[in-house]
Amino acid sequence: MFNRTPVDPGFADAGFPGLVKRISPAVLCLIFLVASSTSLDFRSELCKKPPKIDTAFFQNATALAGRGRAASFVGHMRGIQSADRCQPNRFCDIGNSGAFCRKDVYGLKTFCTIALAFLMLCALFAPQAFASETPPGTPSGIPWSDLDGFIRDYVESYIGITTPGASIAIVQDGELVYAEGFGFASAAGDMPVDARSTVFEWGSISKLFVWVSALQLAEQGKLDLEAPISDYLPDSEMPKLQYDEPVTMLHLMNHSAGFEEYVVHFFAESGEDVLPLSEFLVKFQPRQAYPPGRVVAYSNFGTALAARIVEIVSGQSYDTYVKEHILGPLGMNDTVVTIANDADWAKIRDRQAVGYVSPEEGTFIETGYVFMSLYPSGAMNGTAVDLAKFAKALLARTEEDNVLFNHLETLALLYTATHSPGPLTPGIAHGFWEYQGTYRSYSHSGNTKGFASNFHVVPDAGFAAVILTNQVGETAISHGLMDALLTDPAENRHSLPLDPQIEYNGTFLIARNTNHTFTKMYYHFLPLSVEPDFERQQLTIRFAGNSARYEQIGEGEFRLVGAAPEFLHMKNIRLVTDGSRITGIQAPFSDYVPANIPTFLVATWTAAVLVLVVCMAVMVVVYLAKRKRSDQPLGSYAAILLLQIVLFANTAWLAVKMLGNPYRPMDELLVHIILAVGSGILTIVAMLWAVIRAVRTRSWRKVPFVSTVIAAVLFQAYVVYWRFYWF
Numbered sequence: 101m102f103n104r105t106p107v108d109p110g111f112a113d114a115g116f117p118g119l120v121k122r123i124s125p126a127v128l129c130l131i132f133l134v135a136s137s138t139s140l141d142f143r144s145e146l147c148k149k150p151p152k153i154d155t156a157f158f159q160n161a162t163a164l165a166g167r168g169r170a171a172s173f174v175g176h177m178r179g180i181q182s183a184d185r186c187q188p189n190r191f192c193d194i195g196n197s198g199a200f201c202r203k204d205v206y207g208l209k210t211f212c213t214i215a216l217a218f219l220m221l222c223a224l225f226a227p228q229a230f231a232s233e234t235p236p237g238t239p240s241g242i243p244w245s246d247l248d249g250f251i252r253d254y255v256e257s258y259i260g261i262t263t264p265g266a267s268i269a270i271v272q273d274g275e276l277v278y279a280e281g282f283g284f285a286s287a288a289g290d291m292p293v294d295a296r297s298t299v300f301e302w303g304s305i306s307k308l309f310v311w312v313s314a315l316q317l318a319e320q321g322k323l324d325l326e327a328p329i330s331d332y333l334p335d336s337e338m339p340k341l342q343y344d345e346p347v348t349m350l351h352l353m354n355h356s357a358g359f360e361e362y363v364v365h366f367f368a369e370s371g372e373d374v375l376p377l378s379e380f381l382v383k384f385q386p387r388q389a390y391p392p393g394r395v396v397a398y399s400n401f402g403t404a405l406a407a408r409i410v411e412i413v414s415g416q417s418y419d420t421y422v423k424e425h426i427l428g429p430l431g432m433n434d435t436v437v438t439i440a441n442d443a444d445w446a447k448i449r450d451r452q453a454v455g456y457v458s459p460e461e462g463t464f465i466e467t468g469y470v471f472m473s474l475y476p477s478g479a480m481n482g483t484a485v486d487l488a489k490f491a492k493a494l495l496a497r498t499e500e501d502n503v504l505f506n507h508l509e510t511l512a513l514l515y516t517a518t519h520s521p522g523p524l525t526p527g528i529a530h531g532f533w534e535y536q537g538t539y540r541s542y543s544h545s546g547n548t549k550g551f552a553s554n555f556h557v558v559p560d561a562g563f564a565a566v567i568l569t570n571q572v573g574e575t576a577i578s579h580g581l582m583d584a585l586l587t588d589p590a591e592n593r594h595s596l597p598l599d600p601q602i603e604y605n606g607t608f609l610i611a612r613n614t615n616h617t618f619t620k621m622y623y624h625f626l627p628l629s630v631e632p633d634f635e636r637q638q639l640t641i642r643f644a645g646n647s648a649r650y651e652q653i654g655e656g657e658f659r660l661v662g663a664a665p666e667f668l669h670m671k672n673i674r675l676v677t678d679g680s681r682i683t684g685i686q687a688p689f690s691d692y693v694p695a696n697i698p699t700f701l702v703a704t705w706t707a708a709v710l711v712l713v714v715c716m717a718v719m720v721v722v723y724l725a726k727r728k729r730s731d732q733p734l735g736s737y738a739a740i741l742l743l744q745i746v747l748f749a750n751t752a753w754l755a756v757k758m759l760g761n762p763y764r765p766m767d768e769l770l771v772h773i774i775l776a777v778g779s780g781i782l783t784i785v786a787m788l789w790a791v792i793r794a795v796r797t798r799s800w801r802k803v804p805f806v807s808t809v810i811a812a813v814l815f816q817a818y819v820v821y822w823r824f825y826w827f
Contacts, residue, residue, distance in 0.1 A: 259283035263571035265293040269488035271564040285453035300568040303546020306480035311531030353531040362386035366763040368471040371440040380473035397611040400477040407476030435482030438475040455550015467550035491564035521686035524654040537586030575665035595651040604632035608692035733793040737808040747779040
């Protein structure tokens with residue numbers, strides 16, 4: 101429940117350090133008054149050059165009183181230094197724009213006026229020093245007193261509809277101010293969710309631990325984020341790159357190394373089936389489809405490759421490194437890096453929520469837990485409160501609270517943008533996805549086979565939120581509630597009209613695709629379409645059966661104005677144009693590239709192939725019926741066509757299986773691989789034999805031979821283009 105006081109000792113500023121932080125602003129004011137009284141000679145009539153001020157001291161000191169206050173204060177102090185000399189028999193007085201001289205002698209009244217003015221400035225520019233340290237509410241403006249009721253009303257309206265359970269934790273100014281579970285860890289309703297003890301799969305939030313690990317090593321001088329990864333990986337482990345430009349750790353952080361998605365064997369059936377990280381990275385490499393740094397295409401492989409570099413540089417397994425350098429120091433005792441480690445899994449197994457997939461609202465089908473060889477990309481399990489400890493560390497404002505790094509400058513570097521689509525479009529900051537609410541936040545969401553999660557830290561507001569649910573693809577709570585906590589709905593909006601010179605209509609494919617494997621066609625049936633609405637001066641974007649409206653807020657930069665929660669991860673996008681048409685869309689997690697074949701043509705082509713398969717089946721029946729009465733090798737022709745039908749049936753069977761679960765182990769695909777490759781080889785052999793027989797019998801000009809060859813060639817062209825032989 102909501103609590104303005106710490107609910108976990110690990111988050112409290114307790115004892116002497118907390119007292120020092122609370123009284124330090126007042127102490128600074130007292131020091132200033134004492135220093136002022138001793139440095140001014142009230143009885144002197146000779147004006148001397150003012151003493152030098154240690155501005156570094158004031159920069160450090162005022163930082164304790166509040167962010168952003170030091171600059172104005174130090175600027176004021178520098179005004180004192182600018183008065184190098186005054187006229188004889190005058191004293192130096194301090195003004196807002198520097199120093200000026202006054203003939204009068206300072207008296208006690210003048211000094212008291214200056215002191216009072218300074219105290220007023222402290223109260224104005226450092227309200228945290230004299231008022232409550234906690235802001236009045238969430239970044240979206242929800243008062244703390246209303247937070248529990250707001251979250252409860254919101255979440256309970258979805259429990260049992262979009263997810264069986266949810267776990268939520270909120271951090272404000274270093275304290276865990278909210279921790280609550282809703283619903284059940286199992287659809288059976290036998291274990292209520294507890295934010296402190298119920299364990300959920302975090303999915304891709306796990307990636308943030310890879311990037312923090314990399315920054316820790318970079319801070320120590322062991323890793324150069326801009327050096328080629330070939331400087332760290334042995335030749336035997338280097339991915340097969342298609343472009344000459346080197347791939348760096350920053351490319352991996354920005355998901356811009358150019359790797360395609362590769363789904364085969366992504367999940368394992370059990371811990372025994374999990375391969376060592378280095379072995380999997382070599383055995384199941386995706387193709388590099390784009391030049392480094394050109395296209396953002398979210399990559400599990402790229403993140404795991406970065407984790408492998410962490411292993412090589414640190415000399416430890418990634419699992420061990422994270423335990424020793426992140427989980428241990430933060431006291432994250434209810435978190436495991438991978439459940440493939442039996443000892444770790446045993447610690448949490450009896451508290452682990454059950455994951456589900458929901459074919460329709462209110463219906464939940466249990467899924468298995470995630471075993472991954474690429475475990476750094478998404479295999480972490482833990483409680484919401486444990487993940488909130490990680491969030492608290494990312495909000496550190498003093499060296500005392502800075503547990504993850506040796507210097508606060510490294511934490512500041514983490515929040516520095518490394519990929520920026522545009523000035524108004526959030527990008528990526530060292531692997532953290534930027535999100536524009538009332539303040540800029542840094543985030544990552546996650547999905548596994550049965551869980552969905554979301555994680556945001558808002559440094560400018562000292563705020564962080566963790567939302568965990570046990571239903572894959574859940575967005576109403578994980579994204580909808582998160583945006584309600586981060587974005588003020590009454591925030592002033594400005595918009596620009598659409599450019600009438602640009603043809604906005606277009607169809608685009610996600611760059612995170614599998615263009616070089618047998619699932620290439622899948623993405624062509626899930627295009628993103630753009631349509632302009634000049635009457636509203638908005639764009640309508642449709643994707644996967646959902647639609648959203650966007651308004652232009654900068655040149656080519658658009659903001660979401662109305663949509664289902666499924667679009668909240670694409671709250672801000674940027675359209676890339678050549679001045680007349682859209683050539684690409686930059687969006688969180690993946691860019692979108694123009695579709696080379698419109699969806700309707702893909703559907704038409706596929707329908708034509710279905711007709712072709714039916715025709716081939718009829719031809720097989722006819723050939724077999726007439727083969728004894730014909731002087732042509734109709735049996736060979738029938739064999740060729742029958743092979744095409746077998747290949748089609750195999751491909752259709754595989755497509756149905758992959759749509760149900762695209763992350764299948766290679767073992768499950770062996771039958772399909774054998775049938776596909778075998779059908780292809782036999783087709784070549786049968787075609788050669790049919791040609792030889794046709795030439796010998798002089799039947800190569802006759803209808804059966806010509807129609808058989810045309811049908812087989814057309815079908816094989818379809819199979820090769822959509823890469824149904826490539827696994």
